[in-house]
Amino acid sequence: MSHVSELIASDIGAYLKSHEHKSLLRFITCGSVDDGKSTLIGRLLYESKMLFEDQLAALEADSRKMGTQGEQLDFALLVDGLAAEREQGITIDVAYRFFSTDRRKFIVADTPGHEQYTRNMVTGASTADVAVLMVDARKGILTQTRRHSYLVSLIGIRKVVVAINKMDLVDYSEKVFRSLCEEYAAFASHLGFDAITYIPMSAFKGDNITGPSENTPWYRGTTLMGYLETVPVDEEHLQKAPFRLPVQWVNRPNLDFRGFAGTISSGIVKAGDAVRVLPSGRTSTIARIVTADGDMERAVAGQSVTVTLADEVDCSRGDVIACSDAPPECADQFETTIVWMHDEPMLPGRTYLMKRGNRTVNVQVTDIKYQVDVNSMEHLASRELTLNTIGVCNISVDQQIPFDAYRENRDTGGYILVDRLSNHTVGAGMLHFALRRSKNIHLQPMEVEKASRSAIKGQKSCVLWFTGLSGAGKSSIANALEKRLLTMGRHTYLLDGDNIRHGINKDLGFTTADRVENIRRVGEIGRLMVDAGLIVLTAFISPFRAEREMARSLLAAGEFIEIFVDTPIEVAERRDPKGLYKKARRGELTNFTGISSPYEAPETPEIRIDTTALTVEQASEAIIAHLKQFGILVNDK
Structure with missing residues (x-):
């Protein structure tokens, strides 16, 4: 190796070693649309000399192309890398950037400000130690400012910088700055932040970013970089x-x-x-x-x-x-805060996947206690959570899991919710505490098991789940099938949609949330009857795949047989035995399946019955043949 090469290698080694022992601060920039988050990060990268010459040249060229005034660089272009972001002038995805100064290393998450992408902001905040909340001095404290502040507090960030940005556009007015500080302090007084630091600045002009600004002689506080370099990182x-x-x-x-x-x-x-x-x-x-x-x-x-x-x-x-002397609790029911991140609403009773670290379990929201109004912090009654809403809920999981309260440990107290069918992440949650009933209620072991109950009846217990449009023929076929099974000496019970709504489900209507709860209850009843050794027939529209899959998940493999009574809607509407389609067409029935509410047809049912080709009796005999093939009817009687 040449002397020059040795010097270069030595310099690189010394540089890397100097960085090795620096503390690391993770922080997030958040706020409303066009508050200057990307511009701020771009300037921090520029001021910390973290740009290569080709990046700087590209920035200068792009700034000219985007029409930046004079020789001023448009630092937002360093971060808004997506073409869609540049075209719209907004940040869509979370952009992570690394930079370093002589005193500390930094990882910053530039998160989107548009309400539509609030879920991405939650992702960026999940690992941050500090939040830099951007406020446009002209616009003041906005709804998204409040929403992000509340989310930051939920995520567990306790140190916040309120960066009053674009002071150059309000003539560096001390009055404007003080007014915004007072307004924010009044709003955030109950959010639980340990410390809030207010800084007047201009990310575009560079005021109070790395050095004190001559334009704000009335401000005697820290610069943003001074704060970031010295704020304690609570590693201990x-x-x-x-x-x-x-x-x-x-x-x-x-x-x-x-x-x-x-x-x-x-x-x-x-x-x-x-x-x-x-x-x-x-x-x-x-x-x-x-x-x-x-x-x-x-x-x-x-x-x-x-x-x-x-x-x-x-x-x-x-x-x-x-x-061993301070283990986490184990429970299966909790109070939790949920941030909903999907266009489809969250519905109590629907089964989702909960991913906590390295464990995945099934979870249901059993009760929405209230939804939080991010403007007033008022608690609102709610039956569902929609995109970007925040709710405090009770949840139930299908097994005992170890946990700590989120405020004590983010890893063992935080989780995400995933849709079982699409595999999309739909929510994020923070566990508060275990519900008392999860500790006081235990499964009672039974000496007589399902297998014994089924064997004495000479059959394999199961659920025959009929699904299809109103008027498809579900109840007619299920009735005929039960009579046929009865003549064969089988032990059965038929759960019919209309009959159930006259009894245990008479408190439910036909909203999406009520339909979900309707099927959840039927699924639980069916599970108990299967445990009793019965062949259970259910005749419900059950329009949503998620709830049919939930009912399937309650049973062992082979015990749930989905029977799709496949009838085109025009045929079902011609039959219209109850006159419901006519009422729906006249607007007298809302949320009617097939007209004003969707029906999600089964993709891979165990049995498909085409009622345009088979009579009720033929359909019944076809199902009997399938049941013998599946081993449900284990011997002829």
């Missing part, structure tokens, strides 16, 4: 918290080694520490802490490690290894 908080290691992977390269890998979310662990594996509750001690660089005696929050246990304890992906 997570280390002081109880030890938590969510298991990401069971490492079993050979029969002599079995380790549990993951990133420590809080606390400190040492070899020999007593630990508890949740949710099983089994205890052991840490035998080794293994890393790629060899064994460690001690590991702290944020480190990725593999630990081995002194005992053969059942532990798998999604479990939590915790200190």
